[in-house]
Amino acid sequence: MKRRVFVTGGAHGIGKGIVEAFARQGEEVVFCDLDPVLGAQTVAETGARFCQLDVTDAVSLERCMRELFETWGDIDILVNNVGISPFKPLTELSIEEFDRVIATNLRPVFITSRQLALHRQQNGNHSYGRIINLCSTRYLQSEAGTEAYSASKGGIYSLTHSLAVSLAPLHITVNAIAPGWIHVREEEQLRPEDHAFHPSGRVGTPEDIARACLFLCDEANDFLNGQTLTIDGGATIRMIYPE
Structure with a gap:
């Protein structure tokens, strides 16, 4: 039986890689995104x-999920991938910009997870369900000028185990x-x-993250729960001294 998969922010980058991976497996996949051009290309x-929707619009995001429940009957796999990262110096970051990052990166994780829980409570129990939240190594490490992004990813880390x-x-x-x-910008030249x-x-590549999603969604892997899996090529375990 095909599993029913919903991915937020699935039109490009890591999200697109996740959509591609589940689609190749023959699953039923729906993704949301703000960009109509890239969305159509991914389709x-x-x-x-x-x-097409803006995840900061809670009404639109909830409506999309309710339509999926009506069409599919349930959602088996939910991947909360959407995220933005407007890095800039703390003194130049406005309160409105900070709020926009939180409303884009963190709040949708709560909204979508809550909608799935409400649906399951109202429609009987099920034996299988997976939620995967895209965090970042910046939940634990930081550079200057990443306050909003780091805060949102730290929230996702904590919300995941809760x-x-x-x-x-x-x-x-x-x-x-x-x-x-993760290399997601074609114009970025790697050295x-x-x-x-x-x-x-x-x-890394989006495919590295997509393969991990498939692993986490394996029905046999239900003992892996509440964890944050770091996929960074080993970068965060390196001890680096100044030269």
């Missing part, structure tokens, strides 16, 4: 369905993936030293 390349406990009675596991450096910085010898 053409994967056969997934596209729901949701895992709350949703356990509904047989839904909740895990997070914390990517490191040999960028690859060499990683003990694995290369910068």
